[in-house]
Amino acid sequence: MEEKIIAVTRGDGVGPEVVDEGLKILKLIAKFTNFDFKFKDAPAGGEVYKKYGNNLPERSFDIIKSADALIFGAVGLPDLPPGVAETAILRIRQELDLYVNLRPIKLYEPLRDRCPLKDEFIGNGIDITFVRENTEGLYANIGNISDDKAENLMIYTRKGCERIIRYAYEFAKTMGHSKVTSVDKANILKPSQLWRKIFHEIGIEYPNLQKEDFYIDAFCQWLIREPDKFQTVVTGNMFGDIISDEGAFLIGSLGMASSGNIHPGKISMYEPIHGSAPDISGKGIANPIGAILSVKLMMQESFQSPAIAKEIELSVEESLKEGRTIDLQNPDIKNLTTKEMGDLIAEKLKLRLKT
Numbered sequence: 001m002e003e004k005i006i007a008v009t010r011g012d013g014v015g016p017e018v019v020d021e022g023l024k025i026l027k028l029i030a031k032f033t034n035f036d037f038k039f040k041d042a043p044a045g046g047e048v049y050k051k052y053g054n055n056l057p058e059r060s061f062d063i064i065k066s067a068d069a070l071i072f073g074a075v076g077l078p079d080l081p082p083g084v085a086e087t088a089i090l091r092i093r094q095e096l097d098l099y100v101n102l103r104p105i106k107l108y109e110p111l112r113d114r115c116p117l118k119d120e121f122i123g124n125g126i127d128i129t130f131v132r133e134n135t136e137g138l139y140a141n142i143g144n145i146s147d148d149k150a151e152n153l154m155i156y157t158r159k160g161c162e163r164i165i166r167y168a169y170e171f172a173k174t175m176g177h178s179k180v181t182s183v184d185k186a187n188i189l190k191p192s193q194l195w196r197k198i199f200h201e202i203g204i205e206y207p208n209l210q211k212e213d214f215y216i217d218a219f220c221q222w223l224i225r226e227p228d229k230f231q232t233v234v235t236g237n238m239f240g241d242i243i244s245d246e247g248a249f250l251i252g253s254l255g256m257a258s259s260g261n262i263h264p265g266k267i268s269m270y271e272p273i274h275g276s277a278p279d280i281s282g283k284g285i286a287n288p289i290g291a292i293l294s295v296k297l298m299m300q301e302s303f304q305s306p307a308i309a310k311e312i313e314l315s316v317e318e319s320l321k322e323g324r325t326i327d328l329q330n331p332d333i334k335n336l337t338t339k340e341m342g343d344l345i346a347e348k349l350k351l352r353l354k355t
């Protein structure tokens with residue numbers, strides 16, 4: 001029996017709605033495999049801030065630090081000033097040194113009808129993994145604000161660049177990719193110049209992988225123009241945040257995209273890339289697949305179970321032919337609530353795990 005403690009931060013808005021569907025999948029895995037999960041609530045975010053004046057109470061953070069993995073919903077409330085809830089994520093990423101933000105963007109075959117691109121642009125399909133640096137850059141939290149002036153320092157260290165770029169090359173090698181793409185703004189930003197230099201220095205150790213660089217602005221159009229040309233894409237913190245939301249809509253909806261905030265070998269955090277979606281929260285219509293695929297990443301990355309991870313992914317893909325939440329609407333396919341979507345995927349997974 002493999003016993004694992006999973007910290008659960010449901011968060012705000014649609015966070016709790018989608019996390020509950022992720023937990024449904026974990027409970028099923030516990031029932032049909034040799035994993036045994038113990039769940040511990042670690043509340044954080046805007047609602048918690050309103051109660052305790054702190055978006056990440058020490059009690060919650062202690063639970064997170066002593067867990068084997070963390071599943072996280074989303075934080076942020078429209079009636080709080082920007083940042084009041086959101087800094088909870090940054091604190092977790094910084095203090096646990098979760099330097100890798102792995103963000104796969106894969107267009108599942110049944111969702112081709114929801115891809116906003118014409119077939120000629122989709123080409124051979126979309127299957128990209130963004131490897132986003134997750135602790136430095138503009139997110140290093142070095143800044144000041146007054147009424148007259150506000151500043152953030154964009155900082156990249158050699159150590160910070162080396163470890164994420166090496167991770168990306170290793171990831172590409174493991175996945176059997178032929179190429180690694182780096183996205184920066186080296187034509188203007190000093191940290192990007194260091195980044196690009198290190199990308200090529202480390203690249204020498206991977207002679208079998210092609211290397212290519214793009215500036216972020218042009219990359220944004222290439223991502224739409226020829227998404228099938230990309231496999232592993234490594235980039236800085238801010239650029240990675242933006243291009244992963246762009247990528248998420250290419251695969252049908254922001255609600256489809258998952259992520260792992262990873263420090264290899266240590267506690268890592270798994271979350272859908274979307275936010276608390278105040279425009280749809282409380283209605284039970286949010287797409288839970290980003291959260292469910294985050295559980296897939298947890299099984300794959302933290303618990304070294306690629307076979308279970310694959311079964312989750314196949315269950316998602318299969319389910320999308322039969323039912324979908326409203327963001328993926330198709331008149332020929334049944335419209336489901338968040339909970340019904342989770343149930344359908346769980347039903348498929350149950351059949352797969354039983355056999």
Ligand code: NAD
Pocket residue numbers: 014018073074075076077078086089253254255256271272273274275276277278279280285286287288290327
């Ligand atoms: P958002 O990601 O919450 O929503 C953007 C759009 O995508 C909305 O129309 C929303 O309805 C839709 N969407 C998001 N998730 C969906 C899902 N699961 N199913 C269907 N549709 C979905 O971005 P926003 O509106 O800019 O931000 C809202 C709040 O969330 C802000 O406070 C922001 O700071 C915060 N935020 C938090 C996280 C996080 O906790 N990881 C990430 C991004 C934004």
Ligand code: IPM
Pocket residue numbers: 086087089090241273
């Ligand atoms: C994300 C979010 C966060 C980020 C915010 C909420 C701090 O947008 O995880 O993509 O900018 O990284």
Ligand code: MN
Pocket residue numbers: 241242245273
């Ligand atoms: Mn984001």
